[in-house]
Amino acid sequence: MNIFTQHNPTKLYFGKGQISQLSTEVRQMKVLLVYGGGSIKQNGVYEDVINELKKVEATIFKLPGVEPNPRLTTVYRGVEICKSEGIDILLAVGGGSVIDCTKAIAIGAKYDGDVWELITRKAPIESALPIGTVLTLAATGSEMNPISVISNWETKDKLGWGSPLVFPRFSILDPTYTFSVSHKQTVYGIVDSMSHALESYFHRTKNTPLIDAFIESLLRTAIQTAPKLLEDLTSYDHRETMMYLSTIAFNETLLNGTDGGDWGSHRIEHALSAVYDIPHGGGLAILFPNWLEHVLEEDPSRVKMLAMNVFGISDEGKSDIEVAKEGAKALRAFWNSLGAPSRLSDYDIDDRDIELIIDKTFIKPGVGLYKELDRESVRDILIRSM
Ligand SMILES: NC(=O)c1ccc[n+]([C@@H]2O[C@H](COP(=O)([O-])OP(=O)(O)OC[C@H]3O[C@@H](n4cnc5c(N)ncnc54)[C@H](O)[C@@H]3O)[C@@H](O)[C@H]2O)c1
Numbered sequence: 001m002n003i004f005t006q007h008n009p010t011k012l013y014f015g016k017g018q019i020s021q022l023s024t025e026v027r028q029m030k031v032l033l034v035y036g037g038g039s040i041k042q043n044g045v046y047e048d049v050i051n052e053l054k055k056v057e058a059t060i061f062k063l064p065g066v067e068p069n070p071r072l073t074t075v076y077r078g079v080e081i082c083k084s085e086g087i088d089i090l091l092a093v094g095g096g097s098v099i100d101c102t103k104a105i106a107i108g109a110k111y112d113g114d115v116w117e118l119i120t121r122k123a124p125i126e127s128a129l130p131i132g133t134v135l136t137l138a139a140t141g142s143e144m145n146p147i148s149v150i151s152n153w154e155t156k157d158k159l160g161w162g163s164p165l166v167f168p169r170f171s172i173l174d175p176t177y178t179f180s181v182s183h184k185q186t187v188y189g190i191v192d193s194m195s196h197a198l199e200s201y202f203h204r205t206k207n208t209p210l211i212d213a214f215i216e217s218l219l220r221t222a223i224q225t226a227p228k229l230l231e232d233l234t235s236y237d238h239r240e241t242m243m244y245l246s247t248i249a250f251n252e253t254l255l256n257g258t259d260g261g262d263w264g265s266h267r268i269e270h271a272l273s274a275v276y277d278i279p280h281g282g283g284l285a286i287l288f289p290n291w292l293e294h295v296l297e298e299d300p301s302r303v304k305m306l307a308m309n310v311f312g313i314s315d316e317g318k319s320d321i322e323v324a325k326e327g328a329k330a331l332r333a334f335w336n337s338l339g340a341p342s343r344l345s346d347y348d349i350d351d352r353d354i355e356l357i358i359d360k361t362f363i364k365p366g367v368g369l370y371k372e373l374d375r376e377s378v379r380d381i382l383i384r385s386m
Pocket residue numbers: 036037038039043067068069070094095096097098100136137138139140141142145147148149177178179180181182185188189192250280281
């Protein structure tokens with residue numbers, strides 16, 4: 001293992017009814033409520049939040065309409081409200097897009113220049129407003145991590161960035177709040193959280209038996225739970241399992257003591273959804289098995305481990321590459337069985353913009369760690385995905 005420091009300051013309130021803790025976290029303050037397209041008004045979450053805020057006589061300001069793949073223009077709107085109204089705390093009520101947008105507003109509110117300069121690292125992030133979240137969709141882990149992804153639709157860039165200053169101060173996770181998430185969106189969430197675990201798995205650090213087994217167990221749990229959840233979208237038991245799983249999959253626990261894993265396929269997906277605005281989980285379901293097939297040709301070792309320890313594939317009488325290939329196939333087959341897309345053509349994407357997607361993948365240098373990808377490798381993964 002490598003040396004590491006773990007410090008995750010997010011206080012987690014997990015389980016049914018935990019919204020009652022909101023009034024212990026937010027006092028008589030100016031709160032900016034950030035939310036999306038209105039699902040929270042249909043499923044009762046909005047009412048629960050407002051009732052809690054009223055209990056403590058908070059002054060409520062609102063920023064509705066955060067889009068999936070949140071846009072810089074919406075961040076600007078939030079920053080403006082924070083500055084003009086003197087907001088004390090931001091409350092994100094939604095999925096990863098709403099939380100990521102809120103994180104960007106939090107840093108923009110404390111900066112005199114254009115927040116895009118902070119996201120693109122042209123200026124250092126030195127301060128942020130505090131954030132709380134009420135999660136409504138299990139997928140990204142944003143509720144307990146310092147990461148955010150913002151799309152600049154003008155330049156067609158989708159950029160991941162992070163700062164310890166944007167760890168949510170608290171997050172409320174009530175599985176019943178995810179009952180209304182559609183079948184399709186639930187599938188995307190499952191794929192996204194499994195991808196976070198898988199990308200953490202593809203590290204190059206020696207002597208990591210506990211973290212490896214932890215990740216394998218998380219993946220096996222997802223494989224056992226996901227089909228049952230999709231049969232019964234309002235099962236508290238299955239929603240709670242997937243909600244906790246998606247938080248753990250990307251709250252940095254799985255990176256303890258390793259070199260951080262390989263996030264090459266996430267980088268390609270961000271480039272893809274910057275150009276085509278497709279759902280993040282849908283893009284990953286297509287790209288990740290093709291990334292596996294690409295990297296196993298050079299080094300099948302950890303793909304083989306995944307095949308045997310997660311999918312129970314036997315290695316008897318087979319070469320390492322054969323076992324690894326079966327593993328990649330098993331992952332694709334599992335996601336397909338849930339109803340996830342498997343080809344870019346499922347989104348009507350052909351090779352027309354392939355060079356642009358490759359350019360966007362390399363917007364920051366260094367793509368991949370288990371295998372460092374060059375333009376040719378990214379092209380190969382995209383062509384395999386067509
Ligand atoms: N910050 C991170 O660590 C991180 C990690 C991975 C991905 N991301 C980013 O997060 C974004 C995706 O977030 P997401 O997958 O959570 O989805 P999302 O937040 O984009 O939401 C997807 C859709 O689900 C709807 N929805 C949310 N909660 C609902 C509910 N309870 N009932 C019904 N509908 C509901 C939303 O309105 C939206 O239409 C992408 O931009 C992706 O790049 C961030």
